[in-house]
Amino acid sequence: MFMHMFKPIWKRKSRNLMLSLELLLAFLIVFAVTAFAVRYYQLYHLPVGFAHANVWSVELEIPEDAAKELIGKELDNAKRAAVAQRFQDFSRALSAMPEVEGVAFADYLPYTRSRWSSEFYLPESKQAQLSNVMGVSDAFFPTLDMRILKGRWFDPRDDGTGYTAAVINSEFARQMFPNLDPLGQLISPNKPGENMAADNVEEAKDKMLRVVGVFEDFRNQGEYMSPVPFTFTRFDGDAKWLPNTILLKLKAGTPRIFEVKLNQQLKLIRSNWGYRVAPLSALRENMLSTDLIPLIVLAVIATFLLLMVAFGLFGVLWQNTTLRIPEIGLRRAVGASARWIYAQIIIEQLILTSLAITIGAVLLVQLPITGALGAQLNWTVFTLALMISMALLLLLSTMCALYPAWRASRMTPTAALRYA
Amino acid sequence: MNILRNYLITTYNVYTRRKLYTAINLACITLTLVVLMVITALLQNVFYPTGVEGKSDRFLQVWSLVLTGENTDQNSPLGFKTIDRYLRPMRSIESIAAMTFPAPVSVYHGQQVSELQMRYTDAPYWQILDFVVLDGRVLNAEDVAQGKFVAVLNQSSAIKFFANEKAVGQSLNVSGQQFQIIGVVEDVMHVNSFADIWMPLTTQPSSDYQNQIRGIFGALLLAKSAADIPAIQAEILTVAPHIVAEDPKRWQHAYLFADTKLDLFARALLEHRYIADSGAGTLLLIIAVMMLLFMLLPALNLINLNIGRIMERGIEIGVRKAFGASSNQLVLQLVIENVLLSLLGGALALLLAKAVLVWIGASGLIPYLQVNINFSVFAWGLALTIIFGLLSGVVPAWKMSRLAPVLALKGAI
Numbered sequence: 001m002f003m004h005m006f007k008p009i010w011k012r013k014s015r016n017l018m019l020s021l022e023l024l025l026a027f028l029i030v031f032a033v034t035a036f037a038v039r040y041y042q043l044y045h046l047p048v049g050f051a052h053a054n055v056w057s058v059e060l061e062i063p064e065d066a067a068k069e070l071i072g073k074e075l076d077n078a079k080r081a082a083v084a085q086r087f088q089d090f091s092r093a094l095s096a097m098p099e100v101e102g103v104a105f106a107d108y109l110p111y112t113r114s115r116w117s118s119e120f121y122l123p124e125s126k127q128a129q130l131s132n133v134m135g136v137s138d139a140f141f142p143t144l145d146m147r148i149l150k151g152r153w154f155d156p157r158d159d160g161t162g163y164t165a166a167v168i169n170s171e172f173a174r175q176m177f178p179n180l181d182p183l184g185q186l187i188s189p190n191k192p193g194e195n196m197a198a199d200n201v202e203e204a205k206d207k208m209l210r211v212v213g214v215f216e217d218f219r220n221q222g223e224y225m226s227p228v229p230f231t232f233t234r235f236d237g238d239a240k241w242l243p244n245t246i247l248l249k250l251k252a253g254t255p256r257i258f259e260v261k262l263n264q265q266l267k268l269i270r271s272n273w274g275y276r277v278a279p280l281s282a283l284r285e286n287m288l289s290t291d292l293i294p295l296i297v298l299a300v301i302a303t304f305l306l307l308m309v310a311f312g313l314f315g316v317l318w319q320n321t322t323l324r325i326p327e328i329g330l331r332r333a334v335g336a337s338a339r340w341i342y343a344q345i346i347i348e349q350l351i352l353t354s355l356a357i358t359i360g361a362v363l364l365v366q367l368p369i370t371g372a373l374g375a376q377l378n379w380t381v382f383t384l385a386l387m388i389s390m391a392l393l394l395l396l397s398t399m400c401a402l403y404p405a406w407r408a409s410r411m412t413p414t415a416a417l418r419y420a
Numbered sequence: 421m422n423i424l425r426n427y428l429i430t431t432y433n434v435y436t437r438r439k440l441y442t443a444i445n446l447a448c449i450t451l452t453l454v455v456l457m458v459i460t461a462l463l464q465n466v467f468y469p470t471g472v473e474g475k476s477d478r479f480l481q482v483w484s485l486v487l488t489g490e491n492t493d494q495n496s497p498l499g500f501k502t503i504d505r506y507l508r509p510m511r512s513i514e515s516i517a518a519m520t521f522p523a524p525v526s527v528y529h530g531q532q533v534s535e536l537q538m539r540y541t542d543a544p545y546w547q548i549l550d551f552v553v554l555d556g557r558v559l560n561a562e563d564v565a566q567g568k569f570v571a572v573l574n575q576s577s578a579i580k581f582f583a584n585e586k587a588v589g590q591s592l593n594v595s596g597q598q599f600q601i602i603g604v605v606e607d608v609m610h611v612n613s614f615a616d617i618w619m620p621l622t623t624q625p626s627s628d629y630q631n632q633i634r635g636i637f638g639a640l641l642l643a644k645s646a647a648d649i650p651a652i653q654a655e656i657l658t659v660a661p662h663i664v665a666e667d668p669k670r671w672q673h674a675y676l677f678a679d680t681k682l683d684l685f686a687r688a689l690l691e692h693r694y695i696a697d698s699g700a701g702t703l704l705l706i707i708a709v710m711m712l713l714f715m716l717l718p719a720l721n722l723i724n725l726n727i728g729r730i731m732e733r734g735i736e737i738g739v740r741k742a743f744g745a746s747s748n749q750l751v752l753q754l755v756i757e758n759v760l761l762s763l764l765g766g767a768l769a770l771l772l773a774k775a776v777l778v779w780i781g782a783s784g785l786i787p788y789l790q791v792n793i794n795f796s797v798f799a800w801g802l803a804l805t806i807i808f809g810l811l812s813g814v815v816p817a818w819k820m821s822r823l824a825p826v827l828a829l830k831g832a833i
Contacts, residue, residue, distance in 0.1 A: 015727060022720045029717070063626035256533045259526055263596045274625050275595065277526055278535070301455060305717055308451045312721035315444040319728035 008327075009348055016352055019316060023356035026309045027393050031364060033302045034392075035385035036295055039376055043224050049169075049217040050110065050144035052280035054254070057109050058246040058266065061274030086270075087137075090246060093269050099258055102249035104139040105235055109245050110220045111283035120176065120187045120209070120231070128191070131172050131229035134220065135243055138234070143249045151183045151213030154234040163210035165234040172229030173214045185211045209233060222284060224291040226375055247280075306396065313400040321345060321408040328408050329416025338409040345405035346398060353397040357390050431757045438729070442761070445725055449765030449805075450772060452718035456711065457773040457793070457801045458780075463707070464800075465791045466611065467682045472549050473610040477646045479548055480653065480678035481612065482507065482639040485663075486693050487671035494671070495693060497521065499632030500621070502676075503639045506659050510641070512651040517545035517640040522615045528593040529581050536577055536616035538594070540624060540636075548642045549613050556588035556603030559620055563602075567622035571599040576788070577616045578604045594619070607788035611681060612640060614788065633665055641678055653678050657696060715811070723815045726758070751817040755810065762809030766801060773801070 009016055087105065094103045108114035119128040140146075141153045149170060158165035163186065173182040187209045209231070218232070219225040235243055250258070259277050266275045321328070328341055336344075367373055368382045435442045469476055485502060487494045503518045510516075522537035546558040554575060563570050571592065578587040578601075591600045599619060608614060621629070621637075629635055641656075643649050656678045665671035675694050679687060683698035690699035730737070737750060770793065777791045793801075 018720065018724050018727065022717065022724055025717045025720065061625075063628050257528075257531050259533045260528045260593075263526070263528075267596050272625055276524065278524070282535070301714075304451050304455050308448045308718055308721060311444045311447050311451075312725055315441055315725050316728050319441070319725075319732060323728070323732060 006351065009351060019313075020352060020356040020359075022309065022312070023353055023393065023397070024360050026306065026396075027357055027360040027389060028364070029302050029305055030389040030392055031360065031385055033295075033298050034388045035377060035381055036298060038385045038388070039381045040224055040292075040295060042381060043226065046219070046223075046227065047217060048219045048223055049215065050146050052111070052144075052284050054250045054252050055143060055280040056248045056250055056259075056262075057278050057280055057283065058248065058262070059109065059276040059278075060244040060246070061276065062244060063272055063274075066270070066273065089269050093265060094246070094248060097262070097265060099250050099254050099261075100248050101251060102139050102143045104143040104247045104249075105137040105243040106140055106245045106247060107133075107135045107235075107243045108220075109247075109280075109283065110144075110218075111222050111280060111287045113221065115221070118189055118231075120189060121191055122176070123186050123188055123208075126191060129172070129176050129229065131168070131176075131231045132220070133231045133233060134218075135233045135235045137243070140232070140247065143247050146215060146218070149214050149216055151211075154212050154232075158210075158212065158234055161210065163208050165212050166209040167213040167215055167232045168211055169215055169217050169227075169230040171217070171227055172231060173211075175229055182211050182214055187211065222287045222291070224288070310396055310400055313397060314403070317345075317349065317401050317404040318407075321404040325408070325411065325416050328411065329413050329418075332411070332413035332416060342405045342409040345408060346401045349397050349401040350394060353394055357393060361386060361390075427753055427756050428760075430753060431760055434733075434757060435761070438732075441725070441729065445722065445761055446765050446768070448718060448721055448725070449762050450768045452715065453766055453769035453801065453805060454772045454776060456714070456804050457769055458776050459711075460800050460804075461773065461777060461791050461793055464796065465609075465789075466685070468796070469610050469681075470792075471610070471790075472551055472606075472608045472613045474550060475548065475642070476681060478649075479640050479642045480649060480680060481684060482641065482656070482676055482678050483684060484638075485634060486675040487634070487665050488673045488675070488694070489670045490672075492670075493693070494634070496634045498637045498639060498676075499635030500629045500637055501631055502633050502635075502663060503637055504630075506663055507639055507641070507656070507676075510652070510655050510659065512643070512648055512655045513641045514644045515544045515548065515642045517548050517642075518542045518621060518637050519545050519612065519640070520621070520636045521638060523636075525595050525617070527581075527595075527617070532581070534577075534580065536594075537614070538617045538619065539615040540621035541618050542621055544642075545640065548640050551608070551613065552606040554604045554606060555586070556601070558603050558605065559618065564620040564622055567620060569597060569599045569623055570602045570620065572603045572605060572618040573601055574605055574607050574616050574788075576607050592617075597623075599623075607790075609786060609788040609790065611684070612638075633663065649680070653696070719811045722758075722811075726754075726813065727815070730754075754817040755813045758813030759806060759809035762805045763802075766805035769805075770798065770801060 090105075091103050094100050107116060115132060116134065117130055117132045119130055121128055138153070138155050141148075146153075148167070151167070153167060154165035166187070168176070168182065176182070176187065177185060189207055189209070217227055218230045219227060220230075248262075256279070262277055263275060266273075331341060331344075332338075364382075364386070367377050368379055482498065482503075484495055485498050487496075497520075500518060503516065508516055518541070520540040522539055524535050525538040527534050527536050541559060543559055543561040543564045546560075551558060556572075558572055559570070562568075571594065573581075573587055573592075581587065581592065582590060587601050587604050589601065591598050593599075594617070629637075641652055643652055656676055660674050660676040663674035663676070665674065677683070677687065677696060677698065679698055680700075682700045682703065686692070686700040686703035687698040690702060692699045740750065774793050777793065780786065781789050781791065
């Protein structure tokens with residue numbers, strides 16, 4: 001029965017080759033868009049690891065002369081004291097406002113394109129592991145309502161230990177300490193043996209990180225960011241630089257106009273510094289919509305292409321059945337029912353489409369096998385996208401075949417034979 | 421002439437005989453061309469704009485300074501000192517403007533808090549770019565020299581804050597400072613002119629900017645005529661080595677390039693940071709290849725449609741061949757049919773593309789976008805149309821010319 005169906009397809013192989021090629025191309029395009037969409041759907045439903053509700057951000061624009069006083073490579077005590085002083089100024093003045101429930105500091109903002117990453121080493125290993133890093137103050141975690149999996153967040157207990165306290169996400173813990181309990185482990189931002197000249201052992205030790213906790217995840221760029229290794233290092237008011245972002249937890253229901261009052265308060269602390277205030281929810285909205293733009297553009301173009309393929313397919317099938325009227329008439333004359341003709345034309349089209357899809361799938365399966373696109377095209381995304389695009393394409397070609405098939409089946413054998 | 425008329429009559433007959441087929445064919449061509457024309461129009465608006473940045477063929481932009489040291493390099497916008505001290509004395513330029521890149525600022529007005537995109541500029545900026553002033557005036561040399569707290573708003577923001585009231589003369593609180601509005605200009609979405617609010621660069625909270633080599637500025641270099649562009653690009657290469665970084669031990673080399681708009685994008689996308697060649701040629705090639713790839717599917721689609729039609733016309737072809745028509749004549753017939761259909765599709769696509777662009781502009785998908793299909797976009801569209809007609813006509817025509825008259829007449833293809 002299958003061979004019976006296959007024969008007319010093979011008889012017109014050069015024509016069908018062109019048609020399959022078109023279907024193959026259409027399939028690849030549909031797959032690309034669906035894979036993109038499925039991956040975004042998957043990412044959107046992963047935990048971001050923090051809550052943005054009622055959190056506002058203040059970015060500090062520190063003028064050069066003030067920055068010189070605060071930022072520098074040398075760890076002299078005057079600078080440390082100056083940084084600690086600023087840190088306290090802001091902390092105190094902002095906490096005093098009745099609308100503010102918590103004040104935290106960070107190197108950069110969530111829901112922006114910022115990304116700081118650094119290579120880390122185990123004390124005895126030269127194997128580097130890349131991780132995103134962010135320096136934050138102790139209050140950062142309650143402000144963003146984050147939850148710890150193992151160990152604890154850093155707090156004043158980490159003062160004076162000689163190490164910088166750090167918490168890492170479970171992905172980084174898995175990569176860095178596959179067989180070890182990460183809690184209490186030391187990691188180094190320098191390659192062991194380098195920058196460890198005898199006279200600055202102290203400094204090198206100062207830079208070592210001690211893991212005190214493991215959290216699930218922190219996807220700083222928002223819902224559509226792929227999970228990556230992430231490390232928070234502790235900013236304890238005694239660091240080398242002033243983090244230039246403040247996060248404020250506000251009382252629920254604080255209106256946007258509070259920004260005016262906040263700005264006045266900030267200007268009272270340092271009048272010549274610049275401040276940029278934004279609720280995290282606004283940053284998030286902005287980030288989500290810009291992240292979706294490429295997908296929307298691709299989807300619009302793909303829809304245009306598919307629409308055109310549908311038109312084309314319909315035209316070709318319509319012509320094909322017209323050309324095959326003598327054949328159909330003969331089939332009817334020797335006893336094929338109208339229903340059978342109808343089924344034959346649709347099934348032929350489905351076989352052709354399946355053929356194109358199979359070739360496409362064989363080509364595409366190389367992507368997750370070789371891991372060319374990494375986690376972006378994992379097996380779940382691949383399988384789901386493959387299913388959806390297969391279904392879409394089969395649906396499309398069935399829809400295009402319905403009318404031509406019906407037209408051909410409606411013809412009486414006598415009319416069909418005379419047509420020739 | 422008569423022969424051509426015959427071709428056209430046949431074409432007309434072919435079109436009307438199979439109306440559904442012609443309609444499908446036309447729809448496919450139109451859809452493809454709409455997409456291509458919208459993309460071309462958007463690209464053209466970026467690379468070769470008209471309107472506010474209509475003088476783009478006469479000015480170049482310097483957007484970034486690359487400093488390199490041992491093992492490290494740094495790419496940042498220019499400091500004001502770089503512009504003032506090193507670029508201003510250039511001999512091949514007519515004038516130079518300094519501007520910052522759009523940055524979000526909070527603007528307070530009554531109970532309203534809004535985020536606007538703000539630029540600091542100097543006075544020549546307003547001469548190099550041809551803003552359409554709706555009310556009041558733009559920033560002048562006096563405003564900038566005296567550091568007056570005045571601002572120019574764009575139309576959308578003026579309406580947002582003041583609805584139907586007159587905006588000029590009112591004041592706004594921008595990040596805690598009061599600015600008086602002196603003018604309202606039309607919204608614009610071009611790379612150097614996009615912003616909601618413009619202020620004199622002398623109103624920055626601190627005057628540090630005057631001593632910065634790296635900073636937050638970009639420069640526009642206006643040439644006396646378009647012919648001077650290469651001279652400016654050559655001169656800036658001799659300026660760059662003289663730049664002394666704030667930390668000369670750490671940063672030993674400086675690189676500066678004056679770029680056309682195409683160069684700007686090419687340099688950023690292809691990361692040509694240290695070489696004078698921006699890679700514009702490569703970028704154009706990439707765009708062309710992508711467009712061809714995009715056209716592959718529509719072309720295949722049309723070829724499939726056309727092949728089908730030839731089979732249907734086997735008898736006509738057989739008869740014409742039997743009466744002595746040469747293969748060339750038949751090929752010409754089919755190519756003419758295709759090109760004419762494509763031209764018709766092109767005309768339709770032109771209307772539809774215009775509608776799509778109006779829709780994109782109205783939907784606010786890209787803020788302030790105002791793209792018109794001007795003459796050159798139309799010319800591009802026409803060229804694309806003809807290429808398309810030929811592309812989709814060649815394969816079927818070639819196939820047709822091979823048909824033996826006897827077989828064609830028998831319908832055994």
